[in-house]
Amino acid sequence: MSAKEINYICDEMGLCCPSEPSSFYISDKKKKPLEIYMFIDPLCPECWALEPIIKKLQMEYSPYFTLRTYLGSEMRTFNKTYGPKKASQLRERARKYNETASRTGMPCDGDVWNENTLITPYTSLLAVKAAELQGKAIGSKYLRSLREALFLNKQNIADENVLIECAEKVEGMDISEFRNDLNSQSASKAFQCDVKTTKEMDVTTVPTLVFFNDDVNEPGLKVSGLYDYHIYVSIMEEMLGKKLEKCPTMSLESFLKFYTLVAAKEVSVVFDWTPEEVERQMKRLKLMQKVEKINVKNGTLWRYID
Incomplete structure (x- = not known):
């Protein structure tokens, strides 16, 4: 790149x-x-x-x-x-x-x-x-x-x-x-x-x-x-010795586009979402044919395919 x-x-x-x-x-x-x-x-x-x-x-x-x-x-x-x-x-x-x-x-x-x-x-x-x-x-x-x-x-x-x-x-x-x-x-x-x-x-x-x-x-x-x-x-x-200011929040799709393959846990941590919210958001992108779900032992992965 x-x-x-x-x-x-x-x-x-x-x-x-x-x-x-x-x-x-x-x-x-x-x-x-x-x-x-x-x-x-x-x-x-x-x-x-x-x-x-x-x-x-x-x-x-x-x-x-x-x-x-x-x-x-x-x-x-x-x-x-x-x-x-x-x-x-x-x-x-x-x-x-x-x-x-x-x-x-x-x-x-x-x-x-x-x-x-x-x-x-x-x-x-x-x-x-x-x-x-x-x-x-x-x-x-x-x-x-x-x-x-x-x-x-x-x-x-x-x-x-x-x-x-x-x-x-x-x-x-x-x-x-x-x-x-x-x-x-x-x-x-x-x-x-x-x-x-x-x-x-x-x-x-x-x-x-x-x-x-x-x-x-x-x-x-x-x-x-x-x-x-x-x-x-x-x-x-x-x-x-001071409070830190956060960078502007990126979108979920931008995050996925950048990293390509992420674990559901990574999405949960980065966006402060519950596992249920992660599943809802990812299913929405899946319906849009932008991601695919990959089930693995002890977790779930999502791959950006758009």
Whole structure:
């Protein structure tokens, strides 16, 4: 997607600042008062559940913060070959995934751990960094594609062929360049930088958000785990010492047009709707033949098709 196309979409959304709702795809040269360091792991279900909250923060308060994403390393143990306990460990991981899906409402099928042996998820982490070498926008879209492959389609994202399939779904990505970068020193060094930052910040679990204001003498505020949306807004207001003003609200159709495939839970979080209201609104668009419903284990997805 060209910069011109991105600007057009943002103009259609009526956002107060031009970016992936909002500063995710277009760098804003104006310095923002807050920085948020987000530490996640593509294989972590709680990190998947954090995604709608981050979307909402970007859409409503992006003029106030810059988001920086780092890959944590909670899943390092899955790079190892397990002994006799391997099967029970995989079953426990599957149980955790399904439990997280039930608790958060984000669709997630833990059976992936029973059907695929993800012995080397390290390759999926390198893939994210390889995608980011083509820009922040491409990296963000690729991470989403990777998560959909794992959480929704139960694909083995340790498989290089699956990683390339995910790249092929990202509009604007240079597949040939991605193949070269996948096993390059550049991707490896980028990931090692993330590992170094994770250690320096003393981040031991994912997801973790670390909030910094523009006072270099002030330490960052580290928030580990998954919390309700209003908690993160309260933290930002406390750090800035004022009430935050929201960006103009975008329409549901603009939201769907921008992200293409969203979970019902994401719509619920972003627009503060009950599940029943989400269903009503989506059925209305379905009758207009603008979306299609996709039923998956532990949730519902909607794809924009207009």
